[in-house]
Amino acid sequence: MTEAVDLRAVLKTFDDLWSPRIAARINDYDVRVTKVAGSYIWHVHDTTDEFFLVLDGELSIAVRDPDERVVTLSPGCVFVVPRGVEHRPYSDGGASIVVIEPAGIPTTGDRHDPLPDHIQTHTGLPV
Template identity: 45%
Template sequence: MVSEYWQPHRLTTVNDYDVKVVKLEGEFVWHTHPETDELFLVVRGDLTIQLRDRDVRLGPNDVFVVPKGVEHCPKADGEVHAILFEIQGTSNTGDAEGDRTSQTHELG
């Protein structure tokens, strides 16, 4: 069970990619993933992926892929449950290491 916000948990691995579940609330940090795209699939709630040139709003069952190297900042006005798909070993804060950086936890 995922209890803390912004703490990704690995659901499974497919080839070299992790499928992670995460619970989100509030605004995260601006960051990029220089080596990988990042896929967001919203399961519950409403999530905004802030980009420097626009905002992408996602509701349940919506998918958005942030291309590698694109600066973004996820923002959840209420609780959001989401699935992430990204290369194994990808840090949740990408190139913006800080107090919100978390290693991927194992689900269970």
């Protein structure tokens, strides 16, 4: 990709929640943008860290490392969930976020809770 990408413009192209779009790629990593609201599922990525950046709104991430705690992110805040740590993102009021992880990594991780209807497993959708 040799053009600048306006993440806010990408976010205007879809309304699906918890369904990231691949806005860019750096080396073997996807830069994914998504809209979130409500609760995701408990899941874990066994072989990779997961980077979160909040663009707007507020995102909370419950983590079990080994005790359960919650990290709350406001716009401009980042958090990295280390590989192997079970986590569950959620947003009571909704948020737009950037997630960076290796290309081809499923959004629901390597192990996860049963999937509710509003969550689909994929590796990011093209813009």
